[in-house]
Amino acid sequence: MRAGGEVPGFAEFFAGIGLVREAIEPLGWNCRFANDIAPAKAAMYAARFGREHLLVGDVNDVTLADLPDGLDLLTASFPCIDLSLAGNRNGLAGPHSGAIWPFLDLVGEMGRSRAAPAALLLENVTGLLTSEGGRDLRAICERAGALGYLLDLVVVDARWFTPQSRPRLFAVAVRRELLEGAGRAFPPTGEVTPLRPANVRRFQREHADLPLVETPLPPPPRGSRATLASILEDAPADGAPWWPRERVEALIAGMAPAHRERVDALLAGERDGVATMFRRVRAGRTVGEVRGDRLAGCLRTPHGGSSVQFLVDCRDGSARIRPLSAREYARLQGAPRFPIETGTRQAWLGFGDAVCVPAVRWLVDRALGFLLCESANAATGAQARMHDREAAYAASD
Ligand SMILES: C[S@@+](CC[C@H](N)C(=O)[O-])C[C@H]1O[C@@H](n2cnc3c(N)ncnc32)[C@H](O)[C@@H]1O
Numbered sequence: 001m002r003a004g005g006e007v008p009g010f011a012e013f014f015a016g017i018g019l020v021r022e023a024i025e026p027l028g029w030n031c032r033f034a035n036d037i038a039p040a041k042a043a044m045y046a047a048r049f050g051r052e053h054l055l056v057g058d059v060n061d062v063t064l065a066d067l068p069d070g071l072d073l074l075t076a077s078f079p080c081i082d083l084s085l086a087g088n089r090n091g092l093a094g095p096h097s098g099a100i101w102p103f104l105d106l107v108g109e110m111g112r113s114r115a116a117p118a119a120l121l122l123e124n125v126t127g128l129l130t131s132e133g134g135r136d137l138r139a140i141c142e143r144a145g146a147l148g149y150l151l152d153l154v155v156v157d158a159r160w161f162t163p164q165s166r167p168r169l170f171a172v173a174v175r176r177e178l179l180e181g182a183g184r185a186f187p188p189t190g191e192v193t194p195l196r197p198a199n200v201r202r203f204q205r206e207h208a209d210l211p212l213v214e215t216p217l218p219p220p221p222r223g224s225r226a227t228l229a230s231i232l233e234d235a236p237a238d239g240a241p242w243w244p245r246e247r248v249e250a251l252i253a254g255m256a257p258a259h260r261e262r263v264d265a266l267l268a269g270e271r272d273g274v275a276t277m278f279r280r281v282r283a284g285r286t287v288g289e290v291r292g293d294r295l296a297g298c299l300r301t302p303h304g305g306s307s308v309q310f311l312v313d314c315r316d317g318s319a320r321i322r323p324l325s326a327r328e329y330a331r332l333q334g335a336p337r338f339p340i341e342t343g344t345r346q347a348w349l350g351f352g353d354a355v356c357v358p359a360v361r362w363l364v365d366r367a368l369g370f371l372l373c374e375s376a377n378a379a380t381g382a383q384a385r386m387h388d389r390e391a392a393y394a395a396s397d
Contacts, residue, residue, distance in 0.1 A: 010024065020121075032053055032070060040342070044342060119149075144171070149173035164333070185215065252288070288321075334357035338351075
């Protein structure tokens with residue numbers, strides 16, 4: 001894509017601990033800039049990648065002068081606090097999720113004063129599809145469209161890659177001339193598929209005037225080979241982090257019948273004898289709610305006590321409960337060897353807010369890999385390299 005075989009560069013906005021970088025650098029994208037406002041997350045980022053390209057601060061204060069040349073891709077896994085069902089639903093007028101606007105302002109400035117990036121990758125919760133009745137996502141698509149991009153909206157779920165339920169909405173925006181030139185811009189078909197489920201199709205139907213396209217993507221993997229049991233660490237037999245027996249018994253006794261039955265099923269050896277659990281306040285009481293499948297629930301940031309995810313472990317014939325460990329969070333986000341040099345709570349926060357590495361890698365490879373190929377001949381070589389990479393990922397899983 002770039003002249004003289006130069007390696008394509010990307011900037012990671014809302015970088016958090018850097019799991020977008022973790023996902024796409026092995027594909028051949030070179031990180032030239034990263035920004036996040038949170039110093040504690042930046043410390044986790046730096047422990048993995050160093051500080052060379054990292055600017056810690058508010059995106060509202062980032063200027064064009066801060067950005068290096070040679071940025072072909074800008075990623076924005078922007079805050080979901082104002083959009084998620086668990087959050088306040090203030091939408092893009094909220095103080096957190098509204099940080100997408102200064103990001104898009106920077107994209108516009110780049111286009112006016114130097115080369116516009118070839119592509120943008122936006123990521124958020126699927127609640128963005130319906131936030132403010134769809135008006136929030138509409139406003140983003142309008143702005144990106146006015147800047148010269150066509151957008152493909154897809155939902156990618158972490159469960160296809162790791163044992164975690166985590167559906168996320170991605171808007172893959174590519175400059176119109178590049179996508180059309182590559183013959184990859186098609187009108188949305190309306191067919192409901194795992195990548196483009198009913199909520200995406202509804203949005204596309206209701207906003208048919210937006211510059212929305214459907215690009216050729218293969219079907220995603222059917223599901224992760226890893227099970228919840230396979231990502232668990234060996235915890236000490238007794239004592240912390242396990243809850244005391246009386247606390248476990250009291251919580252199970254207070255569960256709704258459906259959840260107690262799930263614990264009974266684990267004790268009977270179903271689902272490898274393990275499941276994850278959240279605590280929730282129902283009718284003024286804290287109760288435990290156990291998942292009924294082999295997946296962890298969506299990891300979250302532990303701002304409130306109810307967002308820590310627990311393990312219910314019945315493998316030794318009695319129920320035991322402990323929080324999932326920081327390393328287990330990392331494994332569920334597909335970053336099994338990411339350095340963890342912080343306390344557990346900060347690690348929960350960093351990983352809980354992050355993206356799932358193989359999910360982003362899969363999407364960027366399939367949706368933006370064509371930008372890495374300079375010609376049709378190069379595409380053949382790139383495809384061969386992609387298969388080598390797939391083999392390498394499978395071996396490292
Ligand atoms: C959903 S998280 C992104 C996580 C990241 N993709 C990762 O893998 O760790 C959103 C990030 O936006 C950052 N953020 C929120 N408001 C910001 C602002 N005004 N300027 C810069 N970063 C901001 C948060 O600190 C948080 O790390």
